[in-house]
Amino acid sequence: TIESEGTILEKNREIHTLLEVRSIDLLKSTKEQNRLEHHTDRYHSEHLIIRRGQTFQMLIELSRAFNSKTDKLKLDLKLGNLPDVSKGTHVIVPLVEDLQDDCWEAKVVEQKGNKIKLSVNSPPTAAIGKYKFCVATSSPTGEAMSPYSPDNDIYMLFNPWCEDDSVYMDNEEERKEYVLNDMGLIYYGTDSQIGDRPWNFGQFDKGILPACLFLLERSGAPASGCGDPINVVRLLSAMINSPDDSGVLVGNWSGKYDDGTAPTFWSGSSDILRQYYENGGTPVRYGQCWVFSGVTTSVMRCLGIPTRSVTNFESAHDTDVSLTTDVYLDENYEPIEEYNQDSVWNFHVWNDCWMARPDLPAGMGGWQVVDATPQETSQGVFRCGPASVAAVRNGQVYLKHDTPFVFAEVNSDKVYWQRTADGTFTPVHIKKNAIGHCISTKAVGSDEREDITHLYKHAEDSEEERIAVETACQYGSKAGLYNISSANDVTIQITMDEEEPQLGADAKLLITVKNTSSELRTFSIHGQATVMYYTGVYKATVKKDQVPVELQPNEGERTQAIISLLIHIGLLLPINFEISLTSLVVNVCLFTSQPEGDAVVGKEMKATVVFRNPLKITLKNVKFRFEGLGLQSVREVSYG
Incomplete structure (x- = not known):
């Protein structure tokens, strides 16, 4: 009898010993369940990265076995400089017996000795960002231990895989x-x-x-x-x-x-x-x-x-x-x-x-x-x-x-x-x-x-x-514009005589005008060729002309205009020509040969890069910039 009473006392002592959090494993490596299920395994980060509206798991090691009937445990997440429960930036996650959707909640899904595994759910409307995270425990009497804060933040992202997220994409x-x-x-x-x-x-x-x-x-x-x-x-x-x-x-x-x-x-x-x-x-x-x-x-x-x-x-x-x-x-x-x-x-x-x-x-x-x-x-x-x-x-x-x-x-x-x-x-x-x-x-x-x-x-x-x-x-601001009707019985069309010209060559334009009325029409064609930035901002006028035209009823006429396209190479990249309604750009081509040998992660690889100048003039002060996935940094080479 004395021995059995001692055993009972020992058990009571254990129950009333405050539950302490010893360690937390957020299962955050790129090969573990959280990252794979949340499609975040490609982020180069040591933090847990998850998507809202989807459950994630964590392992918690405690000072003793967890008793769901007497022990209390909750998760605490804070977002931003002034976390506030009413605004959803200070989140207290309770333990529940069954997970429901659309809210913060956690459930013990596995228990072995003094370790438990939690499945945690977040709502599909949760604010994204970097959450500070801790776990707090307390006794049935309300006595609490100091919260345990792992040396890790939780990053929350939007979730296009979640049907209830407003960025959901079904394909x-x-x-x-x-x-x-x-x-x-x-x-x-x-x-x-x-x-x-x-x-x-x-x-x-x-x-x-x-x-x-x-x-x-x-x-x-x-x-x-x-x-x-x-x-x-x-x-x-x-x-x-x-x-x-x-x-x-x-x-x-x-x-x-x-x-x-x-x-x-x-x-x-x-x-x-x-x-x-x-x-x-x-x-x-x-x-x-x-x-x-x-x-x-x-x-x-x-x-x-x-x-x-x-x-x-x-x-x-x-x-x-x-x-x-x-x-x-x-x-x-x-x-x-x-x-x-x-x-x-x-x-x-x-x-x-x-x-x-x-x-x-x-x-x-x-x-x-x-x-x-x-x-x-x-x-x-x-x-x-x-x-x-x-x-x-x-x-x-x-x-x-x-x-x-x-x-x-x-x-x-x-x-x-x-x-x-x-x-x-x-x-x-x-x-x-x-x-x-x-x-x-x-x-x-x-x-x-x-x-x-x-x-x-x-x-x-x-x-x-x-x-x-x-x-x-x-x-x-010009709301009445389309209430004005005006007939235009003289049409004009501008076409390129041949394929798009290059810098240094001539641009040949065909201008076709036609009188669709039953009366004589006398008018002038005003034309100009201008240099503009690609944004449409005016730079300079290179040619301006005015041609008087007289057309009999239902008569058409065609004329040709030739414009030489010469421009200083220093203005080449940011500036394009606008000839009437046609603009020109210069395409430059970069060709890379096959790598010399096999491409292996972590090992050097040689490749030959060939650049062909498509212009009829010499390029000066040439610089090459190399960037790619896996390269340690952007590399710039001055060629001259």
Whole structure:
């Protein structure tokens, strides 16, 4: 009897001994269950990286066996500088007997001696970011031990694999492309000469995830707002450029880059994001639209938002919210440069991000335009989007965010205004098919170019497309434009006599005019050839001409114009020619031979790189920049 009472006392003593956490294993290595199931095994990080709305496991070693009837254990997660339970940034996770969906909860799924295995669930609306984590225990009487904090943070990302996450994408091949693919192509040039630029997105590289979350912290937005992808992409659209918030990249279209890196030198995002993060938020010099887009793709994919880079050719920049691209002419049909603020870029690159839009009418979800290139301010900040592609297609420019600006980029009419005797302007010509051609992105699962123009606009000059344009313009600053009807019975067409010319050669243009009326028409053709940056910004006029024409009823006439294309090599890369409505770019080709020997991870490999100069002039001050997945750093070679 004495022995049995002693045993009972010993057991009671054990029950009332406070439960202590000795160690926590977050099962965070790239080969373990958490990383594999959450599709985060490719991140180069020592932290646990998980996606919201999905369970993850952890092992906890305790000071004694866990008794579910008497012991209490809870997880504690804190996000941001001012964690708050009411705002969802201070999360207390209780133990439950059965896991339910859509909430924070944990369940003991395995117990061996003094070790337990927990399955932890998070809601599909949880804020993303870096959570500080600890485990707290207490006795039935409420006496608590000091919380145990492992030397590790938990990174929470968006989850395109979770049906209840607003970034859910139901096609596995598209998820692989738009979330997991860390290499891609960005398109440039003109709609008649489309080139592609390989880009290393590098979203899984070491230090890139902390750099991306650093951007959200630098934005100053509360952590509680980081569960909404609409809010997150809008914040990041602002933070990837630098004019008003010391964001990642400084834009530069001047052609002078001596105090930084020329935009054309970048071939990936990792080096840019790493520089910004390691220098404490000092903007990196310099970027142009494809660089802004490449970095945006990297950041969004890193955080789990399906994203792609998109190139629009003949892309308009509307400066006065007219939703038209306006060209102002004087009484003699000469351009009035100080009035011509709108421009047409040979190409412009932005991003599509995939998400639901519960803040908009049904059908507006899916791809959303996000543009980090600083062009115009939105609510006082240089940013753009997210604008629903479906809304853009239908001219529903009254839907947020920045839909009017995007609509003008892809489907505005080009309107020519002439100054009258009283100083006012009247429209003299509307060109309908001038803006938004060959909208392009890399195809899913291949290096082919996919034309997605049909997603952004109905077929040109179709009834649906005209309704979209006129609907949009009702909300612009020139709302009455399409109430004016004017007949134009003289048509003009400009075509290239042969294939696209190269620098140093002549451009031969065929100009065809036709009088479709039953009366004599006397008029003049005013033409000029100008040098412009690819953004459509005027640089210089190289030729100007005026040809008087007299056409009999229903008569046509054809004439030829020849323009010599000569330009200083120092202006070659950032500048293109615009001849009437045709622009030219120079394509340079880089060829790499097969590697010499086998390519083995961790071992040196030799490869021969051959560069061919396609121009008829000598290139000077040549530099080669090498970047690729797995290379330790970007390498630059000065060739001379």
